[in-house]
Amino acid sequence: xxxxxxxxxxxxxxxxxxxxxxxxxxxxxxxxxxxxxxxxxxxxxxxxxxxxxxxxxxxxxxxxxxxxxxxxxxxxxxxxxxxxxxxxxxxxxxxxxxxxxxxxxxxxxxxxxxxxxxxxxxxxxxxxxxxxxxxxxxxxxxxxxxxx
Numbered sequence: 001x002x003x004x005x006x007x008x009x010x011x012x013x014x015x016x017x018x019x020x021x022x023x024x025x026x027x028x029x030x031x032x033x034x035x036x037x038x039x040x041x042x043x044x045x046x047x048x049x050x051x052x053x054x055x056x057x058x059x060x061x062x063x064x065x066x067x068x069x070x071x072x073x074x075x076x077x078x079x080x081x082x083x084x085x086x087x088x089x090x091x092x093x094x095x096x097x098x099x100x101x102x103x104x105x106x107x108x109x110x111x112x113x114x115x116x117x118x119x120x121x122x123x124x125x126x127x128x129x130x131x132x133x134x135x136x137x138x139x140x141x142x143x144x145x146x147x148x
Contacts, residue, residue: 001026003036004043016051018044065132068107072130073138077101080147083123093120093144098128120144 001023008014009030012021018039021030030036037043079101081089095114102109115129126142 002039003030004039004047005030005036007035009035016047018047062134065134065136069132069136069138072102072107072109072140075105075138075140076143077105077140078143078145081123081144082147087123089121089123089144093142098142 002018002020003026005013005015005017005019013019019036021036026036026038031038077098079093079097081093083089095111095116098114099109099111109130113131115131117127120126120142123144123146126144128140128142130138130140132138
């Protein structure tokens with residue numbers, strides 16, 4: 001039986017693929033578990049339309065992400081922190097705090113997108129990488145200053 005996969009199936013294929021499988025496997029496992037449906041002309045046409053919509057949406061997301069990356073790349077962010085007498089920061093500057101500061105500047109960056117090479121524990125300037133979808137990344141400069 002020829003089926004269109006609705007979801008990824010291990011050792012069979014990815015969602016959207018059309019596969020030839022045994023009748024029993026299709027009727028007893030794939031179709032009841034909503035993993036596939038019979039490959040009729042209508043199902044194949046629906047699948048093509050859906051894939052076109054997904055591709056168009058992914059292209060729009062890529063453009064939006066590229067715009068955000070171009071805006072944020074090279075940005076300098078000054079963060080005030082409480083310090084000890086020797087210039088060390090109480091605790092360390094976390095990706096959560098950096099995310100909050102970027103939100104104040106209008107960038108919705110999640111803390112798991114921020115990649116610190118090492119924890120920021122002293123006053124100074126630090127390069128910080130931000131990872132985006134589609135394999136894009138931007139580098140910003142974090143400057144820590146003493147909170148008065």
